[in-house]
Amino acid sequence: MDSSTGILRAAGLTLAGGVVLLLSTAVYSESAVTSGSKAAGMNSCVAPTAEMRRNHMDYLKHDRDSVVRKGVRDVNNSLADCIECHAEKDGQGGYHPVNAEGQFCSTCHAYLAVSLTCFQCHSKTPEQKQSGAASLSGGGSSGQEGGLGLLIQSDEAAALSVEEMVQLHAVFREE
Amino acid sequence: MSGNREQPKEIKRREFIGMTVLAAGAASVAPGILLTVAHATAEAEGASSEVRWGLLIDSNKCAESCNACVDACNRENGIDLLQRPQGQGDEMWDAQRPQWIRKVKLKDNQTGEVTNLPMMCQHCEFPPCVDVCPTAASFKRADGIVLVDRHTCIGCRYCMMACPYKARSFIHQNVEQQTLRSPRGKGCVESCNLCVHRIDAGATTTACQDACDKDGHQAILFGDLRDPESALSKALREKSSRQIRADLELNTGVRYTSL
Numbered sequence: 409m410d411s412s413t414g415i416l417r418a419a420g421l422t423l424a425g426g427v428v429l430l431l432s433t434a435v436y437s438e439s440a441v442t443s444g445s446k447a448a449g450m451n452s453c454v455a456p457t458a459e460m461r462r463n464h465m466d467y468l469k470h471d472r473d474s475v476v477r478k479g480v481r482d483v484n485n486s487l488a489d490c491i492e493c494h495a496e497k498d499g500q501g502g503y504h505p506v507n508a509e510g511q512f513c514s515t516c517h518a519y520l521a522v523s524l525t526c527f528q529c530h531s532k533t534p535e536q537k538q539s540g541a542a543s544l545s546g547g548g549s550s551g552q553e554g555g556l557g558l559l560i561q562s563d564e565a566a567a568l569s570v571e572e573m574v575q576l577h578a579v580f581r582e583e
Numbered sequence: 584m585s586g587n588r589e590q591p592k593e594i595k596r597r598e599f600i601g602m603t604v605l606a607a608g609a610a611s612v613a614p615g616i617l618l619t620v621a622h623a624t625a626e627a628e629g630a631s632s633e634v635r636w637g638l639l640i641d642s643n644k645c646a647e648s649c650n651a652c653v654d655a656c657n658r659e660n661g662i663d664l665l666q667r668p669q670g671q672g673d674e675m676w677d678a679q680r681p682q683w684i685r686k687v688k689l690k691d692n693q694t695g696e697v698t699n700l701p702m703m704c705q706h707c708e709f710p711p712c713v714d715v716c717p718t719a720a721s722f723k724r725a726d727g728i729v730l731v732d733r734h735t736c737i738g739c740r741y742c743m744m745a746c747p748y749k750a751r752s753f754i755h756q757n758v759e760q761q762t763l764r765s766p767r768g769k770g771c772v773e774s775c776n777l778c779v780h781r782i783d784a785g786a787t788t789t790a791c792q793d794a795c796d797k798d799g800h801q802a803i804l805f806g807d808l809r810d811p812e813s814a815l816s817k818a819l820r821e822k823s824s825r826q827i828r829a830d831l832e833l834n835t836g837v838r839y840t841s842l
């Protein structure tokens with residue numbers, strides 16, 4: 409609706425995208441999705457992986473304001489949902505904290521030296537169902553290699569083109 | 584635990600709203616009072632200024648030895664998950680641990696009359712805590728609930744000084760464990776949020792009211808102050824009630840009877 413900020417935004421994205429693209433060929437060939445997490449069995453996140461890598465913080469920030477300040481709770485992007493999908497089961501009916509060393513969030517954040525402050529306040533594990541704890545660990549299907557949708561193979565290009573990314577971003581803004 | 588009970592309540596609420604619509608057509612309203620019908624606050628709608636949430640507390644019914652509302656609040660909002668920092672003494676721990684609701688005991692020294700009441704954020708219409716906040720972290724939602732947005736709270740604690748009801752707590756320690764519905768971390772201020780996560784999900788009671796009802800006291804009643812047909816508004820019409828420190832003219836959302 410506001411075209412000048414839209415253009416600025418696109419320009420900013422192009423710049424940022426360019427930088428990340430440069431880095432990505434060398435660094436981002438492998439996925440940080442852990443094999444014991446729900447995300448490992450899914451085909452995609454709420455947006456393509458490359459888009460999520462760059463812009464997950466924007467998605468979260470936008471929706472956190474509408475949740476906290478306006479009480480609009482059925483938002484597309486919530487940190488609780490990130491954790492639900494990305495926390496890895498610890499094999500004892502519980503979960504590893506999603507920000508623990510080697511886990512989904514910390515892998516990239518440690519590499520990029522970006523401090524991760526969400527979890528000073530937010531829960532690092534999904535809400536445990538009181539009675540369903542047994543069924544959580546009972547699946548046993550998490551061991552299969554290769555069938556893990558979000559785990560990108562190392563020969564697969566992990567980045568979108570800049571145009572694709574800007575387009576995607578616009579689509580998600582409009583929704 | 585509460586999941587099982589929310590379903591019938593939701594249905595009741597919708598029936599109730601249906602009845603309210605009917606009643607609204609016939610209701611004669613005092614001049615100057617705007618008649619609005621509360622919508623069910625669905626998750627998508629967000630907070631609406633057509634409602635104003637509040638509480639009515641009957642201090643006659645509040646039992647002396649009972650602590651049910653405080654315990655329920657602590658459970659509901661993850662306060663019971665906090666661990667005492669190592670080496671901290673009882674006195675410091677009791678002074679610093681967060682308290683969203685606490686029991687207050689009043690004694691009239693002349694007559695010896697004792698009154699008990701639960702005390703929490705009064706959800707002021709004109710909240711001093713919001714006036715003083717330098718970052719607008721302390722704010723009032725459209726539906727009257729006063730909250731702290733911890734994303735922007737810098738922990739200056741001005742609001743704690745400004746609040747006449749000592750309703751706010753500061754988190755002094757690193758927090759290891761939180762629930763999804765109650766984020767909490769070192770360096771931010773917090774206070775009673777009228778169980779906003781429940782209300783946004785369509786619930787019609789707070790955790791403290793549920794606990795009080797369960798113990799058979801029924802001293803706490805949650806509801807919509809703007810809806811003249813809500814149980815809360817009806818009770819306010821029937822009995823004389825008070826705002827604590829009404830002289831400050833904050834128009835509190837929490838009212839007390841038998842005080």
Ligand code: SF4
Binds near residue numbers: 704706729746
């Ligand atoms: S009771 Fe205190 S914390 Fe609550 S709204 Fe009033 S001033 Fe703010």
Ligand code: SF4
Binds near residue numbers: 738
């Ligand atoms: S402690 Fe936080 S909420 Fe309170 S006045 Fe300071 S910034 Fe605002």
